[in-house]
Amino acid sequence: SVGAAQKVQVLLVRHGHGCHNALHSQQNRPELPNAVLKRIRDIVIFFGRVYVDPPLTDRGLRTSEESGKKVLRNIQEVWGGKAYSVVTSSMLRAIETGLRMFPNTTISPLPFIREHSCAVSNVTSQREWLQQERLGDRVEWKYVDGGFGEDAEQGRHVVDYERFKRFLEQHLVPDLRKQRSGAGGNLAGTGADDIRLVVVSHGDFLGRVLHENFKCKLVGGISNNDATLVEYTMSNGVLKEVTPASCTKFVDFSVKNPDALCAKDYQRCVRKDHKAMGVVDYEPGKEVASPWINTVEDETKCNV
Secondary structure: OOOOOEEEEEEEEEEEOEHHHHHHHOOOOOOOOOOOHHHHHHHHHHHOOOOOOOOEOOHHHHHHHHHHHHHHHHHHHHHHHOOEEEOOOOOHHHHHHHHHHEEEOHHHHHHHHOOOOOOOOOHHHHHHHHHHHHOOHHHHOOOOOOOOOHHHHHHOEEEEEEEHHHEEEEEEEHEEEEHHHHHHHHOOOOOOEEEEEEEEHHHHHHHHHHHHHHHOOOOOOOOOOOEEEEEEEEEEOOEEOOOOOOOOOEOOOOOOOOOOOOOHHHHHHHHHHHHHHHHHOOOOOOOOOOEEOOOOOOOOHOOO
């Protein structure tokens, strides 16, 4: 009926440990004598080591799979086997996280929720990489490849929460309602059912949305693979955030990042772009350590 409100429950998930995280969190930083020089060093390292659309590290694939098992158990408890959909940002690390955390579900990249500080590669190169890594059979590209208009396609390169909300209102939610009739698996349901959505995105975007739009009190930031459940109401085609009581930590998978990694923890990063990892002489198929990342001396303590 006109004006009848529908619940839209959204599980906001941060992507797993990416190659850019390794270059930042486990970076090999030369020691310098004072705080000013250290700050200059970190800025030079941050802007000098540009990895376009970095994928997950090998470690990130594993932790995403592990966290996914916990999330799926909680989904079963909270949503009781009802219909849900999984969408991600248009960036590789979010797409790969969705694929690993939800191994039996089709993943749909969306516009307007990418990371603001990193460039995103084109859909063709993303498809090729995912196929090469044997990850790409469950990705539905229709929301970002022009099927929903030029604005959505260009939105792959944009981060804008209000435009994201409008895309949900005008395109995604109506499309999901149409899909529900006669669907099977995790999409089974009717158009009148509440919408349940998993959104895999990025720490800065999610932090701003949770704090500014859902009025959540964030303690300690958002770690890789963290998941928080929020809720909208939708009436007359308009989404409204439920605040502030909907800020529920869905699963606490906070994993303290180690200070160093083994080469095997990030070999797929080298495989995709060895120069971005500081590797000059690269032989495909040969394991090689990045000079820009602190190395674990004892290989029994590798994370993979």
